Every structure is written in structure tokens, then in C-alpha cells.
Amino acid sequence: MKPASFDYVALDSLEAVLALKAQHGDExxxxxxxxxxxxxMNFRLAQPALLVDVNGLAALNFIRRVDGELRIGALTRQRQLERDPLVKQHAPLVAEAMPFVAHPQIRNRGTLGGSLAHADPAAELPVMAAALGAKLKAVSARGERWIAADDFFRSLFTTDLAADEMLTEIAFPNLPPRAGTAFIEFARRRGDYALMGVAAVVTLSGDGVCRDARLVYLNAGETPTVARKAAGLMRGQKPSSSAIEAAAREADSEIEPMGNVHASPAYQRHLARVLTRRALTTAFERAQA
Amino acid sequence: MSELHTVNVTINGKKYERQVEPRLLLSDFLRHELGLSGTHVGCEHGVCGACTILYDGVPARSCLMFAVQANGHTLTTVEGLAKSQTELHPLQQAFHEAHGLQCGFCTPGFLVTLVPFLEENPRPTEEEIREAISGNLCRCTGYQHIVDAVKLAAEKGK
Known part of the structure; x- marks a missing residue:
């Protein structure tokens, strides 16, 4: 229950951080x-040779609107996301999900970028990034690139980031007019890892027909799991309870929950159907409001 | 063993300087290096909340931080809540009066979590109180008396 030995460096310049990461890579x-x-590290599941403390990179802690997008620095604390008025206004899905991320003391320290780069398929923030079509900015001594959320999450705890890259910024695009979002998860206790959870993002056209829909699940596979066929069933449909039920049934074929000591895959699938129904219903209600 | 680092930290108003290995957890630093054993260590993976301290005024798990990270920062532990050795903080007094503890192991974490919570929200609802303590485990009280203690402290603090 004590970490293995490692070297420690705290830096307050991004350039110096990237140079060090280029030198040491995955170590x-x-x-x-x-x-x-x-x-x-306490469980010795991770034994890095070097820890580069980036908490001094104050320039990576921000929430602002740029070109109609919500841009958030990777070092922004989860508690800030939970309370920020810009997040509530422009990414209400994120604000809705934040109280489910662990506990208040954890959110005081935990960062947006850290959770995304950790890429735990049971975590909420990767699902937010995938559901909202976020772009993630990776920076290295070689340069920078933006990665679409769908390409960022590769498998269990594995991202598209190269060994010399650092995630520095996340861009959430503007929601279109008449969009509605909802996030629901089911956990045994508040703050525990959810047994199942789903984010729904829907858009209505002028005549009340679903123009676009997106469904993304947590704990339903090795990455945030996007149910494209199920969401596709909603397009061009009035959001009736029968259409929503059909989408919820279809999602069952697209998720691959692995089960754990608290829930069998069958129970997770049951939860997914129920939560999909509720999330879609709420998202459509919000789009109509 | 890796290179030692100097930590300059202010805890409960007192300045400390120590040499530490990077892998030394902040919780162990407080207890073993400084003798501030009021901060309890339960699970060492961020679940139980017993080791909660204030890091620059904000509740954080001291088992999920390294002592080196405290360099240049200001901490408060449960020992720093009361004004003097002979009196209790009003929230501690309320815990005493409302039976907010039995074995007491979890109590420091609850107190340190709840003091800034009540400063920010002096008249919380029961739901807000339960959300605030969602990251602290207590195996004795069933939480009801802890919630009562917070309500009592809020009532007295009016």
C-alpha cells in the first residue's frame, strides 16, 4: 500500500515538461x-520511474469561449467544471455529470485532462467528450495536433497520445439550436463507479422530428461506447415512446458490458435499456423546452 | 532510494521544513514525520475519506498526494480546527453533543470536510449535507447522528 520509489520533478514551463517527456517517454x-x-501507485499497479508534476502549469487551467466553442484547459479541476457558469450554459451535459464523478474531495484535485488521458471506460468524463464530439489537443516538442474524441480512446486505459505527447486542452463544440442532453448513471452508492451509465444528445428539427441523436455508454466496453445504430433509429422519427423503446432495444446489440462482482453483463444490459429510455426521454423534453 | 526533496510547508499556522523521498505520501508525512496523528489513514486509495485535510483551504485526500506536493503550500489538519488546546471548534462541539461519533476513526475526515462546507453554505439542507459527506465512510453511526451534528452546528452558527 506504499508506492514504489520514483524520481520527481515539478516544472512550471510547458516547454520544459515536453522536453522531459520527449526524453523519458513512457517511463x-x-x-x-x-x-x-x-x-x-499505492497498489503498485503503476510504477513510473519519473513523475513530472504539472500542477504548476497555471496556463493550462482555464474555461473560456473561443470561436463558438467551449475551450477548457487540461489542468482545470473537476470541481471547477461542476460549478462554472459557462459549462452550465454551453455544456450542460458536463455540468449534469460532474456530481457523479467520485466525491467532492476527489473532484477538488482531479482534473479534466487527467480523467480523459486515464481513459477509464467506467469514468464519466470520457463519455462526455465522446457524446459531445469534443476535440482534444495533444502537444509535444514536435508540435501539436487535435484529436477527435472518437479517435482518442483506443482501448482500456489506452489513448491515441504518443509517449512524448501531453493533453493540454479540450474543445467542446457548440450545441446546435433545439438540442437536448441528458446523463443518467446507476451506481450502488453515490460516488461509486457506476454499473452502467448513458449520455444522450439529441437535436430536433422545426417540425419536432429528431434530426440527430447520439448515445454513449460508460462501463459498456473497453472505451466509451457509442451506439450508432440505436441513435440512427431515432433520426427522422418523432420522439414517441415506441421509437425510444426501439432505440433502447437496439443499443443492446452495440454494447459489450463485461460484468463485475456487483453486476452480471445481463443486469448491465437491463440497466442500459432502462437508462437509455430515460435519458432519451429527458433529452427530448429538454430539446422541446 | 531516489533523491531527497526539501519540503517547506505551513501546517495549522506553523512552518515546517523537512527532507523527504518523493514516494512519501502526504498522510504518512503528517503522521510519521511531524507527529500530527489526528489525520487518520483508512484505505490509502481515496475511498474512505479519513485522511482528508485542507490543502490551501480545500478538502483533499492526503493519501492521494505526495508530501513533496505540499512544498510552498498551506495545510490545515484536524489539529488546526479549534482555536486553542482547551476548546473545541463549534462543529466538534456539535459532533460531541449530537453523538456524531462512536469509535471516532472517521471523525477527523468528516470535520475537515465539513468545516469549509459550512463556511460556504451556512444553512445547508439535509440533502446538501449528505452530498457533502458522500466521500467519507463511517461504519458506526449510520450517518444519521453526523447529519444531526451538522444541522446542530448550522443552527448554533446562525
Whole structure:
């Protein structure tokens, strides 16, 4: 229950951080909030040779609107996301999901970028990024690139980030007019990892027909799981309870929950059907409001 | 063993300087290096909340931070809540009066979590109180008396 030995460097310049990461690659880990990394180190599941403490990179802590997008720095604390008026206004799905992310003390330290780079399929923030079509900015000594959320999450705890890259910023695009979003999860206790959870993002056209829909699940596979066929069934449909039920049934074929000590895959699938129905219904109600 | 780092930290108004290994957890630093054993260690993976301290005024798990990260920062532990050795903080007094503890192991984490909560929200609803303590486990009280203690402290603090 004590971490293995490692070297530690705290830096306050991004350039210096990237140079060090280029030199050490996978041997070096960034220490941001540390709320997933340090438990893993305490259990000795992770034994990095070098920790690069990036908490001094104050320039990576921001929430602002740029070109109609919500741009959020990777070092922004989860508690800030939970309370920020810009997030509530422009990414209400994120604000709705934040209270489900662990506990208040954890959210005080945990960061947006850290949770995304950790890529735990049971976590809420990767689902937010995938549901809202976020772009993630990866920076290295070689340059920078933006990665679409759908390409970012590769498998269990694995992202598209190269060994010398750092996630520095996340861009959430504007929701279109007449959009509605909803997030629901089911956990045994508040703050526990959810047994199942779903984010729904829908858009209505002028005549009340569903123009676009997106459904993304947590704990339903190795990455945030996008149910494209189920969401596709909603397009061109009035959001009736029978159409929503058909989509919820279809989603069952697209998720691959692995089960755990608290829930069999069959029970997770049952939850997914029920939560899909509720999330879609709420998202459509919000789009109509 | 890796290189030692110097930590300069202010805890409960007192300045400390120590040399530490990077892997030393902040919780162990407080207890073993400084003798501040009021901060309890339960699970060491961020679940139980017993080791909660204030890091620059904000509740955080001291088992999920390294002592080196405290360098240049200001901490408050349960020992720093009351004004003097001979009196209790009003929230501690309310815990005493409302039977908010039995074995007491979890109590420091609850107190340190709830003091800034009540400063920010002096008249919380029961739901807000339960959300605020959702990250602290208590195996004795069933939480009801803890909630009562918070309500009592809020009532007295009016």
C-alpha cells in the first residue's frame, strides 16, 4: 500500500515538461490531480520511474469561449467544471455529470485532462467528450495536433497520445439550436463507479422530428461506447415512446458490458435499456423546452 | 532510494521544513514525520475519506498526494480546527453533543470536510449535507447522528 520509489520533478514551463517527456517517454508520467494515478501507485499497479508534476502549469487551467466553442484547459479541476457558469450554459451535459464523478474531495484535485488521458471506460468524463464530439489537443516538442474524441480512446486505459505527447486542452463544440442532453448513471452508492451509465444528445428539427441523436455508454466496453445504430433509429422519427423503446432495444446489440462482482453483463444490459429510455426521454423534453 | 526533496510547508499556522523521498505520501508525512496523528489513514486509495485535510483551504485526500506536493503550500489538519488546546471548534462541539461519533476513526475526515462546507453554505439542507459527506465512510453511526451534528452546528452558527 506504499508506492514504489520514483524520481520527481515539478516544472512550471510547458516547454520544459515536453522536453522531459520527449526524453523519458513512457517511463515518465504526468502528475496532475493524481486521483487515479496515486491509488494505482499505492497498489503498485503503476510504477513510473519519473513523475513530472504539472500542477504548476497555471496556463493550462482555464474555461473560456473561443470561436463558438467551449475551450477548457487540461489542468482545470473537476470541481471547477461542476460549478462554472459557462459549462452550465454551453455544456450542460458536463455540468449534469460532474456530481457523479467520485466525491467532492476527489473532484477538488482531479482534473479534466487527467480523467480523459486515464481513459477509464467506467469514468464519466470520457463519455462526455465522446457524446459531445469534443476535440482534444495533444502537444509535444514536435508540435501539436487535435484529436477527435472518437479517435482518442483506443482501448482500456489506452489513448491515441504518443509517449512524448501531453493533453493540454479540450474543445467542446457548440450545441446546435433545439438540442437536448441528458446523463443518467446507476451506481450502488453515490460516488461509486457506476454499473452502467448513458449520455444522450439529441437535436430536433422545426417540425419536432429528431434530426440527430447520439448515445454513449460508460462501463459498456473497453472505451466509451457509442451506439450508432440505436441513435440512427431515432433520426427522422418523432420522439414517441415506441421509437425510444426501439432505440433502447437496439443499443443492446452495440454494447459489450463485461460484468463485475456487483453486476452480471445481463443486469448491465437491463440497466442500459432502462437508462437509455430515460435519458432519451429527458433529452427530448429538454430539446422541446 | 531516489533523491531527497526539501519540503517547506505551513501546517495549522506553523512552518515546517523537512527532507523527504518523493514516494512519501502526504498522510504518512503528517503522521510519521511531524507527529500530527489526528489525520487518520483508512484505505490509502481515496475511498474512505479519513485522511482528508485542507490543502490551501480545500478538502483533499492526503493519501492521494505526495508530501513533496505540499512544498510552498498551506495545510490545515484536524489539529488546526479549534482555536486553542482547551476548546473545541463549534462543529466538534456539535459532533460531541449530537453523538456524531462512536469509535471516532472517521471523525477527523468528516470535520475537515465539513468545516469549509459550512463556511460556504451556512444553512445547508439535509440533502446538501449528505452530498457533502458522500466521500467519507463511517461504519458506526449510520450517518444519521453526523447529519444531526451538522444541522446542530448550522443552527448554533446562525
Amino acid at each position: 515518465a508520467k504526468f502528475l496532475a490531480g493524481g486521483q487515479s494515478l496515486i491509488p494505482a
